[in-house]
Amino acid sequence: MSDGSTGEKLTELAKRRGYFFRSSGVYGGVGGFYTFGPQGAALKGNLEEAWRDRFAVAEGHMEIDAPTIMPEPVFEASGHLEGFDDMLIECPECGATVRADHLVEDGTDHEDAESLPIPEVEAVIAEYALSCPECGAGLADVAVEEFNLMFSTRIGPGDSQPGYLRPETAQGIFVEFPRLSEYARNKLPFGVAQIGRAYRNEISPRRSIVRTREFTQAELELFVDPTGDGPDLEPVADVPVRLYPASAQADGGEELRTTIGEAVADGTIADPWVGYFMGVAQEWYEAVGVDPDRFRYRQHLAGERAHYASDCWDAESEVDGNWIELAGFAHRGAYDLSNHAENSGERFTVFRQYDEPKTVERAAVDPDMSELGPRFGADAGAVVEALERLADRDRAAFDGETVTVDVDGERHEIDVETAGFAVEEETVAGEHVTPHVIEPSFGVDRLVYTVLEHAYREDEVDGEPRTYLALEPAVAPTAVGVFPLQRDDALEAEARKVARELRAFGLSVTYDDSGAIGRRYRRQDEVGTPFCVTVDYESLEDRAVTVRERDSTDQVRLPIDELPATLAALRAGDRSFEELYSNN
Ligand code: GAP
Numbered sequence: 001m002s003d004g005s006t007g008e009k010l011t012e013l014a015k016r017r018g019y020f021f022r023s024s025g026v027y028g029g030v031g032g033f034y035t036f037g038p039q040g041a042a043l044k045g046n047l048e049e050a051w052r053d054r055f056a057v058a059e060g061h062m063e064i065d066a067p068t069i070m071p072e073p074v075f076e077a078s079g080h081l082e083g084f085d086d087m088l089i090e091c092p093e094c095g096a097t098v099r100a101d102h103l104v105e106d107g108t109d110h111e112d113a114e115s116l117p118i119p120e121v122e123a124v125i126a127e128y129a130l131s132c133p134e135c136g137a138g139l140a141d142v143a144v145e146e147f148n149l150m151f152s153t154r155i156g157p158g159d160s161q162p163g164y165l166r167p168e169t170a171q172g173i174f175v176e177f178p179r180l181s182e183y184a185r186n187k188l189p190f191g192v193a194q195i196g197r198a199y200r201n202e203i204s205p206r207r208s209i210v211r212t213r214e215f216t217q218a219e220l221e222l223f224v225d226p227t228g229d230g231p232d233l234e235p236v237a238d239v240p241v242r243l244y245p246a247s248a249q250a251d252g253g254e255e256l257r258t259t260i261g262e263a264v265a266d267g268t269i270a271d272p273w274v275g276y277f278m279g280v281a282q283e284w285y286e287a288v289g290v291d292p293d294r295f296r297y298r299q300h301l302a303g304e305r306a307h308y309a310s311d312c313w314d315a316e317s318e319v320d321g322n323w324i325e326l327a328g329f330a331h332r333g334a335y336d337l338s339n340h341a342e343n344s345g346e347r348f349t350v351f352r353q354y355d356e357p358k359t360v361e362r363a364a365v366d367p368d369m370s371e372l373g374p375r376f377g378a379d380a381g382a383v384v385e386a387l388e389r390l391a392d393r394d395r396a397a398f399d400g401e402t403v404t405v406d407v408d409g410e411r412h413e414i415d416v417e418t419a420g421f422a423v424e425e426e427t428v429a430g431e432h433v434t435p436h437v438i439e440p441s442f443g444v445d446r447l448v449y450t451v452l453e454h455a456y457r458e459d460e461v462d463g464e465p466r467t468y469l470a471l472e473p474a475v476a477p478t479a480v481g482v483f484p485l486q487r488d489d490a491l492e493a494e495a496r497k498v499a500r501e502l503r504a505f506g507l508s509v510t511y512d513d514s515g516a517i518g519r520r521y522r523r524q525d526e527v528g529t530p531f532c533v534t535v536d537y538e539s540l541e542d543r544a545v546t547v548r549e550r551d552s553t554d555q556v557r558l559p560i561d562e563l564p565a566t567l568a569a570l571r572a573g574d575r576s577f578e579e580l581y582s583n584n
Contacts, residue, residue, distance in 0.1 A: 007320035010449075010456055011208050013467065014040065017527050019452065020209055032205030032213030034445075039527050042477030042508065044216070044448050047288060048195050050475060051218045051442060054284050061191030061220060062183065066172025068197050069153060072162045077343035078171050078336060080150055080164075083307035087114075087121055088147035088203050093137035099203045100144040103130055112249070115303030118144050149200040151213075165199035170439065172196075173221045174336045177348050181223070186350050188435055191222040195444070209445040210324055216444035222273060223435035225352060226334070230272035236279025237261030242296040243268060243313075249301060270311055273438040274329050281315055281327065281440065288447070289472040290326075291454040294318035297329075308335040317450040326446050332437040341434070349432040357427050363395040364388070366420035382407045387419050395423065451475070455528060461553055462518075469528030470551050473571045479507040480567055481524040481532040487513060495535040498545065498560060502533075505564035507571065525550055531567055531577075549577040556584040 015021040018037030022029040036044050056063045075081045087100035100121050101113035107130045113121060124130075126140040150167050154160040166172060173180070173192045184190035195218045205211050243256045245268055256268065260279035269275040278297055286292050300312040312330040316323040341348035365387045372380045386405035390397050397403055398421040402413050455469040473479065482499040484491035492513060499511045510529065512520045517534065524532050534546045545563065548555045554577070558566055569575040 006453060006456055007207065009467075010453055013456075013526065014208070014452065019043070019527075020448070032202055032211070034209050034212055036448075039477040040448065043451070043471070043475060044444060046475040046477070047447055047451070048216070048218060048444060050284070050288050051444075052193070052195065054280065055218070055220050055440065056191075056193035059191060059220075061193050061222075062180065063193045063195075064173065064176065064180070065196065066169070066176065066194065068166050068199070069155065069163045070166055070171060070175070071155065072164065073343060074171055074175055074340075075150065075164050077339045078174070079307045079339065080167055080171075081148070084150060084167055085146035085148050086203055087118060088145050089125070089139055089142055090145075091132035091135060091137055091139065092142060094132060094135035096132055096134035097203055098133060100125065102204060103133070103139070104128075106133075112301055112304055115301045117303070118146070147201075147203060149202065151199050151201050167200050168198050168441070169194045169196045169217045169219045170221055170336070170441065173219070174340055174437075175344075177223070177337055177340070178346055181350055184223075188228060188350055188352075189222055189224040191220050193218070193220045195219075207320070207324075207449075209449050210319075212445060215446075218442040218444055220277075220440050222277075222438040222440075223337075223350075224273060224438060225350075225433060226436045227433075231276040233261060233264060233272060233276060233279075236276055236283075239279040239282050241278065241282055244296055244298040246299040246301050249298070255296060269313070271331050271438065274311065274313060274331055277329055277438070277440040278313060278315070281329070281442075285315065285317075285326070285447075287472070288475050289451040289455055290317055290447075294454060296323075298323070306330070308332045317446075317454070319450055319453045324446055324450070325443070326450060327440060327442040330439045330441065332439050334434040334436055336437060337434050347432070349434050351430050352433045353430040354428070357429050359425055359427050361423050362426045363391045363398075363421070363423050365391045366422070368418045368420060371418050372414075376412075379407060383412060383414070387414070391419075391421060395421075457551075464518075466522060466525060468525035468550060471528035471530070473530040474573060476528045476530050477508065478510045478524070478527065478529045479531065479571050481510045481512055481520065481529045483511075483517060483520050483532065483534050484513050485517060485534055485536040490540060491535055491537070494539060495533075498533060498535060498563065501560075502564055502567065505568055507564070507567060521548065521553075531570060533563065533567075547580075549581075552577070552581075554581050556580050 017039060019040040020034050020036050023033040023035045024030060088097055089100040089103060090097050104110050104113035104121055104124050108124060108128050110124065122144050129138060129140055131138050151165040153163050155163040173194055180192055195216065197214060198217045199214050202211055202213050205213055237260060239260045241258060241260055241263065243258060243263060248254060260275050263269045264272050264275040285295060295317050297313045298316050305312050309330040310333050312328050314325045315327040317326050337348040367384050367387060372383060376383050383405060386407050390405055398416050401416060403416050403419055404411055404413050452469060455471045457468050457470050459466055480502055482495050484495040496511060499509045502509045521532055530550050532548045539545050543560050544557050545560055546555050547558050570577060
C-alpha cells in the first residue's frame, strides 16, 4: 500500500477529516507545529492511554507530570547545553538552513551521516559537490556548524533567569529522583513514567508530524541496581523480533530474525532490561496497529548515540518507503543521576542494605587543628576536606612521612602524623549506590502517523472506490457510528436513544443522519470507525439493529439491549466480529 503517494494522500485525508494539520494556518503557519484535530486528538489520546496501561500500570510503575520549562542548571548538568546539537549548513546564496547530515544522506550512499564528525561531513559535501536543496547553489566550501536544538526563554521579568523548554521529558523525572526514590521506599528497581510535550528547534522539520518542533513523548525511566538481578525474561523470551545490529550495519550485513530470549542469551542485545522492554514493545506496537512486517529494531552506531547513552536500540517503522524512528531503548548508565548529584550537591543514590552487616576497613583522617589552623588560617577547612577526600581515594598516599594535597591549585605538604591518618575497622549495614537508568522512550506523534499509514487502505465496495482506515478498534477515535436509516422522527428518536446508551457505556459515538446511508458508511470508513449501527423500521418492532463491520463490510442483526456490551467487547478485542457473523 505504501506506493510513495500514500503519505500525500494520508496528509490530505488527515487535514480534511480532522486528524492533523499545520497550526496557525490563518497567519501562514510555521514549520514544525501541528494541531491534532478532533479525530487526531482522540486517536493520540487512545494511544497514550494504551501506553500508560502497558508501560506504567501493568508494570507497576509510578507516573508523574513535570513542568515543560526548566531552569538552566538542569541542562548544564544533563549535558544538553553542551552536547544537544545538530549539524547545520546555511546556504550563502538564499539563506536556507539545512541539516548537513540529511543533505549527505539524501545526496549520497551514506545512510547514517549523523554519526560522522563534522570535518568528514564537510569532506563528503565537497567530494559529491552537494548543493542547496532550495536554490541549487554549491555548498562545497561552506562550513558546517553545531546548532543547539533547545528553545531558550527567560523565566520571570527584570533580572530573570534563563530557562529552556525541555527537549525530553526525562529530565523532569531525573531532577526529582531524591523524592521519587522515597516514594518507592528506596527499593530498586523502580520505574517512573511520564507522557508530555518536548520541544526541539529542529533545523528542518520533515514529513508533517514525523519531525516537528513540539511533540509528545511517552517515557519510562527505570532505575536499577547496577549489580542487581535483571528482569524475568520469561514473558517475552519467545517474542520474535527483527534486529539490525550495529555490526551488521557497519559491514553491510543482514538483519537478524530471532527472539528476545535468544538475542539476550547470545549478547546481541547486551542488557537484559533493554531486551525485556523491546519484547514488551514489539507486542504492544502490534496490538495498537503497527504492521509487524514493517517494523524492526536497529541498534545505534557508536557515533550516533546520544551523549548520555552507552547502548541504544531504536524501534523503527517503515512509512512511505522510509524507515523512521518510533522509539529508543537506551542504557543511560549512571550518567544523569551522577551529573545531577555533582551539580546540585544533593544525594542521588539509594541505600543498598547488605544481607548481613559487613566489617570493612575505612581510611580516615583526624587532623590536628592546633597545627593546621595557624598555618592555613581561613583555608584550613579546605585543606581538611582535601585530606579526607585523599584518604578515601588513595590510602597509599599516606604511606610516607608526609602527604601532599592540592587546594585551589596550590600544593601543600603536611606531616602524616598531623593529618591523623588511620585505617579503622567498621561494621556497615549497606552502601549508597547510584542507580543505572534503562529508558524506553516513545514518540507519540510518529506513532500516530505510523498507525494511520499502516491502516490506510483503498478498495472497491459495490463497484465504488473506497478509502478506509483499518485502525485497531481499541484505539480508533470513534468506536461506533449510529444512523437512523432515513430522516424520520421515530427512527431518529430511537437512533439517538441507542447512541445515548452506547455513550453511557463508555463508547465514543458519532450520530449521523445526513445523506444517503452509503455515504454515511463511507464517511465513517474514512476516519476508521470500526462499527456502524443502523436503526431501521423493523428495529421499532423487533428491538434489533444492523451492525456493520468496517473492513469486511459484513453486517449482523443484534438485539438493542445486547448492543452496548457486545460493542464494548468487540472494541476491547474480547469478542470477534467474525464469530458474531458466523453465528448470526
Ligand atoms: N529521552 C530520550 C530521548 O528523548 P530521542 O530518541 O531523542 O530520545 C525519543 O527521542 C523519541 O521521541 C523518538 O524515538 C521519536 O519518536 C520522538 N521524537 C524525537 N524528536 C522528534 C521530533 N522532532 N518530532 C517528533 N518526534 C520526535
